[in-house]
Amino acid sequence: QRESTRDFGNSFWVLVIDRPLIGRFKPIADRAPSMGGPGTGIAAGLPVNLDRAEAPGDWLNSVPAIQDDFFDQVDRFRKTFVQVPGCEQSTAERIREIVNDANKRLIKHHRLTQERQKRQLDYYVSRNAYAALHSFVFPHLQRILASAEDKLEKAIRSHLSTSDLVNVIPGAAGRGLGLVDTNGCSEQLALMDHKITPHEKIACIDEAYSLLQRCVEEGARAAAPPLGAANNGGVGSGGVGGPVEITGDDVLSLFVLAVYSSRLEHRLAHVAHVEMYMQGAAGWSGSNEAARFEEAGYAVSA
Numbered sequence: 001q002r003e004s005t006r007d008f009g010n011s012f013w014v015l016v017i018d019r020p021l022i023g024r025f026k027p028i029a030d031r032a033p034s035m036g037g038p039g040t041g042i043a044a045g046l047p048v049n050l051d052r053a054e055a056p057g058d059w060l061n062s063v064p065a066i067q068d069d070f071f072d073q074v075d076r077f078r079k080t081f082v083q084v085p086g087c088e089q090s091t092a093e094r095i096r097e098i099v100n101d102a103n104k105r106l107i108k109h110h111r112l113t114q115e116r117q118k119r120q121l122d123y124y125v126s127r128n129a130y131a132a133l134h135s136f137v138f139p140h141l142q143r144i145l146a147s148a149e150d151k152l153e154k155a156i157r158s159h160l161s162t163s164d165l166v167n168v169i170p171g172a173a174g175r176g177l178g179l180v181d182t183n184g185c186s187e188q189l190a191l192m193d194h195k196i197t198p199h200e201k202i203a204c205i206d207e208a209y210s211l212l213q214r215c216v217e218e219g220a221r222a223a224a225p226p227l228g229a230a231n232n233g234g235v236g237s238g239g240v241g242g243p244v245e246i247t248g249d250d251v252l253s254l255f256v257l258a259v260y261s262s263r264l265e266h267r268l269a270h271v272a273h274v275e276m277y278m279q280g281a282a283g284w285s286g287s288n289e290a291a292r293f294e295e296a297g298y299a300v301s302a
Helices: 057-061 064-080 088-110 115-132 134-144 146-157 162-168 183-194 198-222 248-261 267-282 288-292 294-301
Strands: none
Touching: 057 064, 057 088, 057 115, 064 088, 064 115, 088 115, 088 267, 115 134, 115 198, 134 146, 134 267, 146 267, 162 248, 183 198, 183 248, 198 248, 198 267
């Protein structure tokens, strides 16, 4: 750049494209953002137990006609669709229709027959759609939930400490839930602020749920009374080596404590974003995607 860029103002535009304007080009392998540890399906941004070698990025990138039409539909949706508060499911269903259309065309073009491949493709395409629409959908959710978010924040901060909150959760103090370390769960929930797709946020919630279960089990066994000693039926009941009782109420109460300790912002908007996506998946009859998130759905509900 040899010429001045400040002759007509204090800023300038930079155009970034993903292919050359002239000449031939060869699509490169998909480079999805990291979402987990090495060697896992989530590390490549794919559903759990799906291999990186089967990544569906090439299935979309290698068919420019379908790829361009898909992103054209997404862009047209962004420019023409009117989001109405309370009708977020309609938004999710329209996004699902765009994803389904691209999936059907790609499955036919590549002659995909394995359900495993179809799941990968669906996950990849839907994640791309939500990533492209993040700046359109998420600010809308933040705006319509701003008042409720303020009330939630005030309610959370009305409790001066975790122990204060434990005392107002029915039965939490008597079951020793205040002794469970929920820091790992809180940190996972806070990561949602740095994710732009519901897919990645679900992964954070699912991992937080798994960490919470492990923390409860470890805390319960560490606090278990000696053999022959009486116990009060808390999460540590069962004795050394015995079964550890963890109820749904325990999980819900601990999630409350984890959310309280977390630095997560826009809590309601994140939940609404995830629910939009899951409702869209559930609205698709026979959706592999909806079935795959049954366990994560429980964690989201909690």
